[in-house]
């Protein structure tokens with residue numbers, strides 16, 4: 001395993017971790033049934049996406 005040659009300063013360590021903050025979960029509102037859903041996915045409640053229903057194609 002590689003071993004670091006020099007100690008990393010607190011400032012450098014913390015600036016690397018400046019991008020690690022947790023962000024709130026992305027949600028979008030379904031235009032068909034107004035429930036919360038993931039963006040760019042079909043609605044889990046009614047199966048609509050892009051103005052069409054994909055519920056009937058869910059077989060196999």
Ligand SMILES: [Zn+2]
Nearest residue numbers: 030033043046
């Ligand atoms: Zn929906």
